[in-house]
Amino acid sequence: MKDLHSKLAFVQSLAPAVQSATDTGSAIDLQGFESAVVEIAxxxxxxxxxxxxxxxxxxxxxxxxxxxxxxxxxxxxxxxxLEANSVYNQGYIGSKRYIRHVLTKNSGTSIAAGITVVKGHGDDNPQA
Incomplete structure (x- = not known):
């Protein structure tokens, strides 16, 4: 079995909660990593x-x-x-140091959501 645990770093971009307004996340620093995936749940x-x-x-x-x-x-x-009770994953292969999410309320009341950034291919391992 291969060790994936030691090669990934997780950053919570949006804590899981009921969102009733547009949310712009904080900058996530990708320095020292060569890949990232954003998970929206x-x-x-x-x-x-x-x-x-x-x-x-x-x-x-x-x-x-x-x-x-x-x-x-x-x-x-x-x-x-975004649909209810779903998980979406989007990879980032750009070259900028920082990324952030923007969860936009277009209409209606609210959505329960959380966003996690998974950073991979780090320069230094283990990550965990």
């Missing part, structure tokens, strides 16, 4: 909640420096509207 949707997700990137932690990640730098797709 959803639960119940209340009041016809319509939420969307996107990933942004930057070379700095300054909020105004972040821009949407180009489709060519993403692996996998996330639907325009």
């Amino acid at each position: 959803t639960g119940a949707i209340a009041g016809s909640g319509d939420f969307s997700y996107k990933l942004q990137e930057s070379d700095t932690t300054t909020s105004g420096d972040f821009s949407d990640v180009a489709a060519a730098d993403l692996q996998g797709t996330v639907p325009d509207t």
Whole structure:
């Protein structure tokens, strides 16, 4: 059996909770890693909640420096509207040091959601 546990680092980008507003995550530093996957996990949707997700990137932690990640730098797709009780994974293959999520409330009441960033191919192992 191969040891994957020691080669990954996990960062909570959005704690699992009921989200009733747009949430822009904090900068996640990818320095020292060559890959990342973002996992979006959803639960119940209340009041016809319509939420969307996107990933942004930057070379700095300054909020105004972040821009949407180009489709060519993403692996996998996330639907325009997140569905209840689902898990989505999206790989990031861009070259920027920082990434962050944007969970946008388009309409409705709320969605239960959490977002985790999995950093891989680290320069130094073990990670855990």
